[in-house]
Amino acid sequence: MSTLVGTGHKTMGSVAPKLAEISDAVLFGDIWERAALSKRDRSLVTVAALIALYRQEQLPFHLSKAVEHGVTREELTEVVTHLAFYAGWPAAASAVKLLESL
Known part of the structure; x- marks a missing residue:
């Protein structure tokens, strides 16, 4: 479970x-x-969706879970950087602030 x-x-x-x-x-x-997907992959997908949808309230929990599931801070930073161009600069900039607290 x-x-x-x-x-x-x-x-x-x-x-x-x-x-x-x-x-x-x-x-x-x-x-x-x-x-079909590892928890690590599910975490990456979830974090990306939360950033893109600007769901800042849910993001800290899932950033922590992503790290627990083996995603590195470097990978999370890369996701944020990538999404800046697809989800918007403000969403990425806000996510960076949340990454600082990890």
């Missing part, structure tokens, strides 16, 4: 218990466990 299971309960269980339950069961218990 994923080390991510329980994250939904911890982060939103007291306010939105059903959303927490679904997040733990489906997102973290099923999607993150599918064998």
Whole structure:
């Protein structure tokens, strides 16, 4: 079972218990466990999507998880640099600020 299971309960269980339950069961218990992509690759995809969609609130958690899943800071910096041209300079610049805290 994923080390991510329980994250939904911890982060939103007291306010939105059903959303927490679904997040733990489906997102973290099923999607993150599918064998077609490694957790490392899933982390890269997730971080890229969060940067591109400017989801700054979710990004610190997933940057940390990416490092836990074997993504290096250098690789994360490269993702941010690459996305500056596809997702926009402000989104990349904001992500750089979050990378500093890793």
